[in-house]
Amino acid sequence: MYEIHEECGVFGVYSQENRNVAHTCYYGLFALQHRGQESAGIPVSFADKISYYKGMGLVADVFGGGNLDILPEGDIAIGHVRYSTTGASQLLNAQPVVFTGKCGKMAVAHNGNLINTKQLRDEMIAQNAVFQTTIDSEVIAVVINSLSDGDILKGVKRACSKFKGSYALVLMTGDKLIAVRDPFGIRPLCIGTTESDVIVASETCALDAVNANFLRDVKPGEIVVVDSEGIHSEFMNEIPAESKMCIFEYVYFARHDSVLDGYSVYEARKEAGKLLARNYPIEADLVSGVPDSANVAARGYAEESGIPFVEALAKNRYVGRTFIQPDQRQRENSLSVKMNALRSNIRGKRVIIIDDSIVRGTTMKKIVKMLRDAGASEVHIRICSPIIKHPCNLGIDIQTYSQLIGAYKNEEQICECLGADSVRYLSVEQLLSTCKKAHTNFCLGCFNGDYPYPLDEYETDKLKFE
Numbered sequence: 001m002y003e004i005h006e007e008c009g010v011f012g013v014y015s016q017e018n019r020n021v022a023h024t025c026y027y028g029l030f031a032l033q034h035r036g037q038e039s040a041g042i043p044v045s046f047a048d049k050i051s052y053y054k055g056m057g058l059v060a061d062v063f064g065g066g067n068l069d070i071l072p073e074g075d076i077a078i079g080h081v082r083y084s085t086t087g088a089s090q091l092l093n094a095q096p097v098v099f100t101g102k103c104g105k106m107a108v109a110h111n112g113n114l115i116n117t118k119q120l121r122d123e124m125i126a127q128n129a130v131f132q133t134t135i136d137s138e139v140i141a142v143v144i145n146s147l148s149d150g151d152i153l154k155g156v157k158r159a160c161s162k163f164k165g166s167y168a169l170v171l172m173t174g175d176k177l178i179a180v181r182d183p184f185g186i187r188p189l190c191i192g193t194t195e196s197d198v199i200v201a202s203e204t205c206a207l208d209a210v211n212a213n214f215l216r217d218v219k220p221g222e223i224v225v226v227d228s229e230g231i232h233s234e235f236m237n238e239i240p241a242e243s244k245m246c247i248f249e250y251v252y253f254a255r256h257d258s259v260l261d262g263y264s265v266y267e268a269r270k271e272a273g274k275l276l277a278r279n280y281p282i283e284a285d286l287v288s289g290v291p292d293s294a295n296v297a298a299r300g301y302a303e304e305s306g307i308p309f310v311e312a313l314a315k316n317r318y319v320g321r322t323f324i325q326p327d328q329r330q331r332e333n334s335l336s337v338k339m340n341a342l343r344s345n346i347r348g349k350r351v352i353i354i355d356d357s358i359v360r361g362t363t364m365k366k367i368v369k370m371l372r373d374a375g376a377s378e379v380h381i382r383i384c385s386p387i388i389k390h391p392c393n394l395g396i397d398i399q400t401y402s403q404l405i406g407a408y409k410n411e412e413q414i415c416e417c418l419g420a421d422s423v424r425y426l427s428v429e430q431l432l433s434t435c436k437k438a439h440t441n442f443c444l445g446c447f448n449g450d451y452p453y454p455l456d457e458y459e460t461d462k463l464k465f466e
């Protein structure tokens with residue numbers, strides 16, 4: 001079963017007290033688990049040392065069995081959950097990257113994807129740098145270190161002028177927690193506070209998990225430093241006039257209880273469902289969402305259309321994303337383990353099924369068959385985003401055109417391929433209107449090919465049809 005995956009989630013805590021900051025990170029990462037299930041890691045700073053633990057798997061598995069308690073008390077900690085889009089899924093590539101450099105002990109956690117990693121890596125190797133991993137986050141760490149002259153803030157500022165791509169970074173040294181959002185603000189990053197702590201996290205749901213109050217979002221191009229003097233911020237030298245946050249954060253990646261750049265993900269999804277009902281109505285007996293990400297939109301569709309929301313599919317909540325098998329045959333077989341049709345709700349009924357997006361189409365084709373096998377008399381698909389026509393090079397694993405059914409088929413052909421009675425997508429303009437209350441503009445690259453960064457030859461080559 002194919003699902004789009006976000007690359008990572010990041011978290012950081014700076015405490016005025018010397019305490020078990022790793023526990024705060026653990027809860028934060030737990031709330032960000034949806035952003036990456038392959039590995040997790042937490043380094044803690046104490047007495048000018050950094051102690052860390054990383055492992056493969058879910059946060060609870062990595063830090064279970066006493067592994068969380070081996071981390072010492074300290075005043076700064078950062079955390080990371082990973083889904084790999086660059087670099088293999090193995091322990092060596094687990095983040096945060098921890099190293100000793102010109103600024104002493106440091107750790108770096110990254111969400112996003114640099115598109116000029118190869119060039120930066122080659123430059124660094126030419127200057128005698130050595131690399132242990134294949135991840136772009138190590139390149140980020142090495143570039144920051146090499147340009148720092150012993151001043152971490154100088155290193156971050158200089159390095160950011162060389163980075164091309166998406167990056168929400170959380171860094172720590174012996175005495176500072178630093179949060180950085182790329183100049184377009186492609187990936188989300190926010191700041192919260194408790195009485196004694198400053199927290200930074202990919203999403204507000206992680207602030208809620210540690211009882212922190214939301215302070216504000218990190219602005220595109222902003223470098224936020226937290227140290228003994230409090231929170232202070234600087235901006236990178238070149239910040240584009242327009243931000244370009246990934247609109248897929250609202251469509252699928254973020255948790256629906258998060259608020260990104262001032263706008264609720266829940267509201268955006270509900271509005272998407274309502275717009276589908278208003279613009280692409282169809283007579284039916286029930287409307288349902290593909291669980292869990294499309295349920296909010298399905299309720300929006302039901303509310304607007306007056307067609308009852310009824311669960312058509314039950315999800316096995318104990319099958320994590322790590323269960324997903326890498327090859328196509330196993331992937332298709334895995335759907336029936338992960339999801340099942342609720343026959344008594346569906347039999348003889350005209351069903352509208354809502355989903356957030358369609359990538360390959362293999363999962364949706366199976367769902368249509370599952371609904372028909374369970375007795376649905378009609379199956380109408382409504383999608384809360386436009387047709388994905390282009391790959392993403394900014395931190396999402398839709399990396400080549402050949403992975404996309406929408407790259408070479410129109411709505412009618414997709415409908416035929418999926419075996420549905422009708423398929424309708426939101427248009428780009430309609431999707432934008434669902435997010436108009438957000439304090440940002442959006443990247444729409446996978447829908448219209450207009451990426452924040454123009455693609456160079458190397459990148460174009462990477463994205464080609466396989």
Ligand code: SF4
Pocket residue numbers: 186245246247248249391392393394395396443444445446447
């Ligand atoms: S190309 Fe699509 S998935 Fe990638 S950052 Fe832009 S909107 Fe997000």
